[in-house]
Amino acid sequence: STPNRTHADVGVALLERGVHVLIEKPIAATVADARRLIDAAAANGRVLMVGQVERFNPAVEAVKRAVADEQIISIQITRVGPFPPRMGEVGVVIDLAVHDIDIIRHLTDSEIIEVQPQLARTRAEREDTALLQFRLANGAIAHITTNWVTPYKTRTLQVATPNKFIVADLMTRQVTEYFGQQPDGSYSTRGVMSWPAEPLKKELEAFAHAIRSGEPPAVTGEDGLRNLEVALRCLGDS
Structure with a gap:
């Protein structure tokens, strides 16, 4: 540490x-x-x-179980919040996005082969806003939105597969699965069990x-x- x-x-x-x-x-x-x-x-x-540590977040583990037999099409992760005064040596990519790069690799069991970053610096010495797009070796695509300019914390994970769309709040650890799309565009939903645990x-x-x-x-x-x-x-x- x-x-x-x-x-x-x-x-x-x-x-x-x-x-x-x-x-x-x-x-x-x-x-x-x-x-x-x-x-x-x-x-x-x-x-x-x-x-x-996010590998051990019960919500991430629940999503991993939910997509175990699925082909992942895309992953969207949002990790934003206010500027932390303690930061000085690194920007949001190293401090925050590294969590999500690991989640993407963990969920897909694949490696990131293409990177398309968009970075901005507004108040910090280093980048405090980043929009990062990736393509993985297995064909999945992923996107990370991260910044230190949002006045409240958000930590969300969304995963799309041919049969499911899964939404996880990494803070509340609530996980919802959308499935069974009907001809009228509606979906069925169910909660995915996220076992209580301290990551x-x-x-x-x-x-x-x-x-x-x-x-x-x-x-x-x-x-x-x-x-x-x-x-x-x-x-x-x-």
Whole structure:
């Protein structure tokens, strides 16, 4: 949970001393630093897990279950809110959109191959508004709207498949599925069960499980690297 620029130095030092590491997103400030962490974990036989906490949001898990046997056509994510005074080193792409890049990869089990970013800076030193469009290797398309200029927080996820349209509020964790379109254009709806859980606790439990079992962690260093690479492409830094 140190500043991004120190993730690699602190993480590598711990890994080389035999300490398993859970590192906050983004995995590091640069791709080279991310690879240093991944290589150090492999060389020392330690667990390196990246803290993409939205993976453990019950609403995201509910959507993942709902689309398990579906072909995803598109994903739309909105993550907006007021400017956080604590921010200084990064803009909305690294601070906020990295969450959603990971959600997109997680839901589709595919990689982002095309990036079309639109960035704006109004009050911050770095971008505080971003509209990001993606195409994935499996053909799905995705869009992220994120900013620090909205006076209230919104966290929504929408997923379209040939048979369903699923809407999730990542804050209230309410998930609704629209299905069975009729000739008049109407749909049937049903709530999708989103089991109560604290995402941070589930994240820590997953980290502990990886250590105890020897299984790969829920969010690997490679996941963190892929997320960072996409985010840097959005910023034109790759």
